[in-house]
Amino acid sequence: MNGPEQVDMARARVFGEVAVVYDAARPGYSDALVSDVLDYAAPGGGWALEVGAGTGKATVPFAERGTRLVCVEPDPRMAEVLRRNTARFPGVRVHVGGFEEWQPGGRRFGLLLAAASWHWVDPERRWDLACAALAPGGAVALFWNPQGVRDPGVHAALAEVDARHGMTGTPHGAPASAYGDAAGDWAGLPGWPEDECRRDGRFADVRGVRHREDRYYGTERYLGYLASLSRYRVLSPGVRERVLADTGRVLDAHGGGIAMEQFSDLFLARVG
C-alpha cells in the first residue's frame, strides 16, 4: 500500500488486465462495514462519490442499500465490468478517468467512498480533491480488507515460497495472530491514512473501525485473487506463473485451500 510516498503509476493501472478474474476472485466488503459508513455519513437521498470503484465490489453493496453513486474509475476494462455489475441500479453513474482529472462541476457530495483505492490517488492532492468534492460536513469513508493466515503451518510454508521468489507484501504475508484490534496496523504504515488525514487539518470526527470475518479460498480462487494484485501483475508472465504454481502446490498440500481472517479496516472523517 502506498502511504505518503509517490504512487507507482505502472502498478496503479494494471487491474484491468484481469478485470474478470479480479471480479470473480477478490473478496468483497462486509455488511457491517457498509452499515457503519451509512450510519456515519447518513447520505439520505443524496449522491455519494466513489473513487476507484473497480468492478464494483463496494459499489454493489452500497447500491443495494439504496445509495446513489457517481463512480470514478480510470481503467476502461474495470469500468466495463462495473457497468455490467451495476446495470440493475439506475442510481449508479460511471465516469471513466482518474480522480485527479475528474471535475465535480457544481456538484458537492455528502459522502466520498474509496475501497482499496485511496493509496492509488496522488498523495500530494488527494485531500484537496476530497475537500473540493465534499459538501460542508460531508464524510470520507476509506477502507481496505487486509487478511491474515489462520494456520501457522500454511503461513510458514507460503513464507518460504515468497522468500524464494523475492515476494513481499502478499495477502498471506502475516499470520492472523499478528493483527491487533486497531484498524491500520498492517502494510508497514501503522496509523495511515488516519495520521495523514489529521495532519491535513480540515477534517474532524476521525475514526478507525476494524471488523473481522472468516474467509476460505479454494486453491483456484486464491491464485486468481493473487493474480489480480498489482504486485503479482508487475511480474513477468514466466515468474508470475512459477510463483503462483509454487503457492498452489502449498495450498493443495494443505487441504486444497487457505483459511484466512479478513480484517475490514474502515477510516471515517468529516470535512468541516
Ligand SMILES: C[S@@+](CC[C@H](N)C(=O)[O-])C[C@H]1O[C@@H](n2cnc3c(N)ncnc32)[C@H](O)[C@@H]1O
Ligand atoms: C485495488 S482496486 C479496488 C477496486 C474496488 N474499489 C474494489 O474494492 O475492489 C484499485 C482501483 O483503483 C483504481 N485507480 C487507480 N488509480 C486511480 C486514480 N488515480 N483515481 C481513481 N481510481 C484509481 C484502479 O483502476 C482500480 O480499479
